[in-house]
Amino acid sequence: MTGTRAxxxxxxxxxxxxxxxLRTRGGLSLRVDARAALVVLALxxxxxxxxxxxxxxxxxxxxxxxxxxxxxxxxxxxEEFIVRDLRLPRVLVGLLAGAALALAGAVFQTVSRNxxxxxxxxxxxxxxxxxxxxxxxxxxxxxxxVAAGSVAGGLASGAAIYALAWKKGVHGYRFVxxxxxxxxxxxxxxxxxxTKASLTDxxxxxxxMVGSLNGRDWDQVxxxxxxxxxxxxxxxxxxxxxxxxEMGDDAAxxxxxxxxxxxxxxxxxxxxxxxxxxxxxxxxxxxxLAAPQLARRLTRGSGPGLTAAACAGAALLVTADWAAQxxxxxxxxxxxxxxxxLGGCYLLWLLFxxxxxxxx
Amino acid sequence: xxxxxxxxxxxxxxxxxxxxxxxxxxxRAAGLLLALGALLLVTVASVAVxxxxxxxxxxxxxxxHYAGSDTDVVVRDVRVPRTLLGLLAGAALGLAGAVxxxxxxxxxxxxxxxxxxxxxxAAVVSGISLLGxxxxxxxxxxxxxxxxxxxxxxxxxxxTRGATPVRLALAGTAVTAALNGYIxxxxxxxxxxxxxxxxxxxGSLASANADLVGQVxxxxxxxxxxxxxxxxxxxxxxxxxxxxRALGSRPALTRxxxxxxxxxxxxxxxAACGPIVFVGLMVxxxxxxxxxxxxxxxxxYAALLSPxxxxxxxxxxxxxxxxxELQVGVVTALVGGPLFIHLVRRRKMxxx
Numbered sequence: 001m002t003g004t005r006a007x008x009x010x011x012x013x014x015x016x017x018x019x020x021x022l023r024t025r026g027g028l029s030l031r032v033d034a035r036a037a038l039v040v041l042a043l044x045x046x047x048x049x050x051x052x053x054x055x056x057x058x059x060x061x062x063x064x065x066x067x068x069x070x071x072x073x074x075x076x077x078x079e080e081f082i083v084r085d086l087r088l089p090r091v092l093v094g095l096l097a098g099a100a101l102a103l104a105g106a107v108f109q110t111v112s113r114n115x116x117x118x119x120x121x122x123x124x125x126x127x128x129x130x131x132x133x134x135x136x137x138x139x140x141x142x143x144x145x146v147a148a149g150s151v152a153g154g155l156a157s158g159a160a161i162y163a164l165a166w167k168k169g170v171h172g173y174r175f176v177x178x179x180x181x182x183x184x185x186x187x188x189x190x191x192x193x194x195t196k197a198s199l200t201d202x203x204x205x206x207x208x209m210v211g212s213l214n215g216r217d218w219d220q221v222x223x224x225x226x227x228x229x230x231x232x233x234x235x236x237x238x239x240x241x242x243x244x245x246e247m248g249d250d251a252a253x254x255x256x257x258x259x260x261x262x263x264x265x266x267x268x269x270x271x272x273x274x275x276x277x278x279x280x281x282x283x284x285x286x287x288x289l290a291a292p293q294l295a296r297r298l299t300r301g302s303g304p305g306l307t308a309a310a311c312a313g314a315a316l317l318v319t320a321d322w323a324a325q326x327x328x329x330x331x332x333x334x335x336x337x338x339x340x341x342l343g344g345c346y347l348l349w350l351l352f353x354x355x356x357x358x359x360x
Numbered sequence: 361x362x363x364x365x366x367x368x369x370x371x372x373x374x375x376x377x378x379x380x381x382x383x384x385x386x387x388r389a390a391g392l393l394l395a396l397g398a399l400l401l402v403t404v405a406s407v408a409v410x411x412x413x414x415x416x417x418x419x420x421x422x423x424x425h426y427a428g429s430d431t432d433v434v435v436r437d438v439r440v441p442r443t444l445l446g447l448l449a450g451a452a453l454g455l456a457g458a459v460x461x462x463x464x465x466x467x468x469x470x471x472x473x474x475x476x477x478x479x480x481x482a483a484v485v486s487g488i489s490l491l492g493x494x495x496x497x498x499x500x501x502x503x504x505x506x507x508x509x510x511x512x513x514x515x516x517x518x519x520t521r522g523a524t525p526v527r528l529a530l531a532g533t534a535v536t537a538a539l540n541g542y543i544x545x546x547x548x549x550x551x552x553x554x555x556x557x558x559x560x561x562x563g564s565l566a567s568a569n570a571d572l573v574g575q576v577x578x579x580x581x582x583x584x585x586x587x588x589x590x591x592x593x594x595x596x597x598x599x600x601x602x603x604x605r606a607l608g609s610r611p612a613l614t615r616x617x618x619x620x621x622x623x624x625x626x627x628x629x630x631a632a633c634g635p636i637v638f639v640g641l642m643v644x645x646x647x648x649x650x651x652x653x654x655x656x657x658x659x660x661y662a663a664l665l666s667p668x669x670x671x672x673x674x675x676x677x678x679x680x681x682x683x684x685e686l687q688v689g690v691v692t693a694l695v696g697g698p699l700f701i702h703l704v705r706r707r708k709m710x711x712x
Contacts, residue, residue, distance in 0.1 A: 116530040121537055164701050174704055177468070180533050181700040184473060184637050187540075188693030191562035195687065202558055203551055210544045285541045289534070334548070340541025347534050348513075 036299040036308055043295075043311035047095060050318040054094070055087045057325050085217070093216040094321050094335070095314040096224045097277035098287055102295075102313020103235055104270035104277075105288030106306055110242045111263055112176045115350060118289035119274040122179025125283035126186035127157025128275055132282075133193040133205050140201070144219065146208065147279035154275030157182055162267065170263060171249075211284030211336025213321050220280040227276035231269045232310065238266050239306050284336045286343025287313050293350070388657050391650070395664040399447075406443040406671045407435060410678050411685070414439070437569070445568040446671040446688075448580045449633050452625035454666020455587045457640020458647075458658055459625075462594045463618045464514075466528050467645070467703075471507075471626040472637030474532035478539040479510030480630035489546045489553040500575055503631035508623040510535060563636040563689020565674050576628040583624035584663060590618055591655040598653070636689045638696025639666055645703065 055071075056062040060082055062070070069075055070083045105118040112122075119125060131153020135141040141149065162170060165178040190209070194202050241262040244252040249259050274288070291313035292305070299308050320342065321335040408414050414422075414431055421427070422435030453471060460469035471477055483506025487493035493502065514532060547554035559567070593614040596604040601611045629636070643666040644658060651657040670688060673695060677686035 114530060116534050121530065121533050164705075167705060176530060177704040178701050180473065180529055181697045181704070183533060184700075185693045185697035188562070188637065188690045191558070192687060192690045194558045195562055199551065199555055202554060203548070206544055206548050206554060210541070210548055285537065332549075333545070337541065337545035337548070340538065340545060344538035344542065347538055351531055351534075 033299070033301065036301055036305060039295070039298045040308050040311050043298075043308065043315045047098075047311065047315035047318055050315060050322050051091045051095065054091050054318055054322040054325070055083055057322060058082075058087060089218050089221050090213045090216045090321075091318060092221045093224060093280050094213050094318045096221070096228050097213075097281040097284065098291070098313040098315070098317030099232070099310040100224070100228055100273040100277040100313075101284065101288040102291035102316070103232060103306060103310045104273040105290075105313070106292035106295075106309040107235060107242065107266045107270040108288070109292055110246050111267060112173070113246060113248075114173075114176060115293055116289070117176050118286075119270065120283060120285060120288055121183070122176055123157050123161060123181075123183035123186055124154050124179075124271060124274050125278065125285075126183045126190060128154035128278040129209050129283055130186045130189050130193070131156070132208055132279075133190055133197075136205050136208065137193045137197040137201050147220070147223070150279040151275040154278055155271060157186065158267070158271035158275075162264075170260070207334065208282050210334045210340070211278075211282035212334030213281055213317075214334060216280065224276050224280045227272060231273050231276075235266060235269050235273070236306050238262055242266060242306070282334075282336060284317065285340040286346065287317055287339055290343055290346050291316050388651060392660060392664065395661060395668070398668050399664050402668050402671045402675070403443055403447065406446060406675055407439040409675050410434075410439065411683055441570050441573050442565050442568040442674075443671065444573045445576075445632055446565050446674055447667045448573065448577060449565070449629040449636070450639065450667030450670030451584055451663045452580045452629040453636060453639040453670070454643040454662040455584060455659060456622050456625040456629070457666075458644040458655070458662045459587050459590065459594070459618050459622055460640065461644055462598065462655055463615065463622070464528065465598070468529045468641065468700075470638060470641035471622070471630075472635055472639075473529060473536075473641065474510070474514045475535035475539060476507050476510045476514070476622070476626045477630045477635035477637070478536040478543075479506035480504075480627055481635050482506055482539040482542055483509075484631070485543050485546050485553060485557050488556060489550040497575060500579070500628065500631040504579075504623060504627035507627035507630060510539075511619055511623050511626070559634075562687045563634040563692070564687040565633055565670075566685070566687070568632075572632055576632045579624050579628035583621050583628065586617060586621040587625065588659050588663070590614060590621065591659050594618065595655050598655075634689060636670070636692055638692050638700065639670055642692075642696050642699055643669055645699075 052064050052067050055067045056064060062079065062082075066075070066079065067083065070079045071088075075083065101119070108117050108119055108122070109115055111117070128150040132146045132150040134153070135146045135149030139145065161175065161179050161182050164182075165171075165175040167174065194205060197205060241252070241257045244255050244257045245259065245262060252262075253259050277284075292309040294316070295305050295308035295312040298312070299305050301308070317335065317339070320338045324333045324335050324338040327333075327338075404416065404419070407419050408416060412431075412434060414435060418431050419435055419439075422429075422432040423440070426432050426436060456471050456476075457469065460471065460474065461467055463469075480503035483502040484493075484499050487498055487502040491498075493499065513535065514528070543557070547557055593604070593609040596607045596609040597611055597614055599607070604611050604614075643662050647658050647661040647665060651661055670692070673691040674688040677688055677691045680686060
């Protein structure tokens with residue numbers, strides 16, 4: 001984990017003076033971390049700027065001013081169509097999926113107490129992929145059926161990992177290792193399904209497995225939005241408990257956190273978030289792994305920093321999608337390929353710095 | 361593991377201490393003969409069982425009185441190369457796993473789980489798509505390159521000090537995930553590569569032919585000999601570098617040679633049959649449960665029993681979904697995953 005920071009008090013000038021508490025006379029207090037708040041605002045600004053740029057990118061380029069004018073209802077009918085029907089859903093799926101994946105990643109990293117314990121490493125991505133491929137290859141299902149298969153696969157693998165890792169409670173390491181075994185088994189299943197497929201289905205499956213925002217429409221936005229509307233507040237509501245869980249089960253228990261229940265609820269929510277995002281955009285690599293770490297480094301916070309992580313995920317995915325289109329031409333390279341390559345570099349860096357710091 | 365956990369209780373009956381060593385060694389040697397017998401049995405079964413069942417006398421006929429009948433052709437050109445490849449790849453994966461477990465002192469080490477296979481696969485897919493490589497000779501060298509690169513990375517991450525099995529396994533999985541993302545991207549941009557790669561990435565013996573076997577055999581043989589020769593120095597290194605040096609072994613040289621052996625074995629096996637997970641993990645664990653931690657016994661047993669496992673799962677894959685077949689990489693994963701989970705649940709991980 002990143003370095004721990006001393007608990008700050010207003011009277012110690014040597015440590016950061018950002019966190020302050022607002023207190024009322026009645027004894028209520030609200031902890032305000034100004035640095036975290038600034039980081040969240042900055043990340044939101046990046047996400048919005050990238051969104052506007054992304055809406056303006058494509059075969060019919062539009063300037064940022066045109067995009068904003070169209071969004072506020074002042075565009076020509078053609079512009080209205082392009083923005084509302086073609087490009088806005090893609091951007092919204094990107095923002096929501098990025099936030100959902102990052103939030104799920106933050107939960108898993110906290111629960112497994114390991115910066116590598118993200119949903120795509122421990123088999124949820126492979127579970128979703130196996131579910132979606134089953135639908136594509138064996139039933140030749142349409143888009144909605146593939147999404148349903150992906151959610152079913154993600155949920156089933158999440159439940160199986162939890163059940164198999166259960167032994168008087170679920171501990172982080174056992175959960176992660178069971179997840180790794182699951183990931184290996186599911187990878188083999190995915191490979192087998194690919195050999196069963198026709199070349200057309202295999203190409204479609206591979207395209208799905210890389211993770212892409214190409215050609216998303218409102219049919220993908222609404223379910224994802226609904227899932228986020230329920231699950232994001234649920235996870236954020238457990239932020240304090242998660243922060244304490246990071247100190248270890250015993251400490252958290254002593255501080256009054258219902259350890260196993262917190263773990264079950266937050267992990268279930270994270271599995272659902274991952275599945276919903278994967279159903280909409282495919283198993284996009286490394287956002288869940290990298291975004292929470294990025295947020296943590298920016299805020300220099302000691303806890304999971306859930307809000308900042310979600311904003312970082314949204315900003316990361318939309319920026320990556322914009323960059324992929326800019327660098328490789330519209331719709332040539334799916335965004336998952338770009339996040340995969342960036343994520344690979346990030347991962348090597350993480351592994352080596354963790355190792356040098358003696359944390360590996 | 362070799363240091364931290366006590367050897368599992370031996371099933372041998374309690375005898376006076378002086379005689380126990382002798383009788384245990386005799387039992388282990390007899391067990392080695394049994395393993396050899398099992399290997400012979402499974403070899404014969406692998407030639408005889410398949411989409412077309414071939415009686416043993418016909419197998420004999422095809423091997424030694426080749427007359428060009430359909431059965432003879434199946435035996436000579438399909439079943440025998442496939443079986444030989446299974447023998448070579450099985451021995452290679454099992455020994456590589458055993459050496460990796462000793463070298464990294466990590467009981468969860470497996471070429472597949474540590475990403476060595478994925479490294480080989482990534483190099484092969486790059487060669488197919490970017491360099492237009494189509495020949496098997498090209499695959500083999502590329503696979504070596506990829507396997508060597510990932511072995512070095514994983515070793516740099518966890519070879520010497522402080523890396524817990526959990527984190528090392530995580531690192532391997534994450535490296536695999538990154539490489540898989542790359543592989544999928546390349547396949548997606550080049551559908552001809554996808555068509556060739558999707559059969560290779562699943563891990564199968566079905567594409568075996570005499571040329572392929574001839575190509576990988578020298579690498580596997582050298583790797584096997586090297587690995588077997590390293591048993592004693594690797595045993596010494598289990599005591600720690602200082603102790604090993606005091607006993608007259610040279611840790612740096614041993615590490616370099618062990619890495620070379622792992623690279624040769626994984627590279628050859630992966631180049632020939634694609635990535636196969638869990639064989640290198642399962643067999644050394646099973647073997648260690650009855651030999652104890654001495655690598656002089658573990659390595660020969662692993663070399664004999666890994667092909668038994670690989671050929672056995674390959675035969676099972678040919679039979680269960682007849683007339684189609686299940687690739688051996690799928691079957692080993694389906695068998696190995698649950699065993700891995702069992703290992704994780706059974707042991708106290710802090711001690712591994």
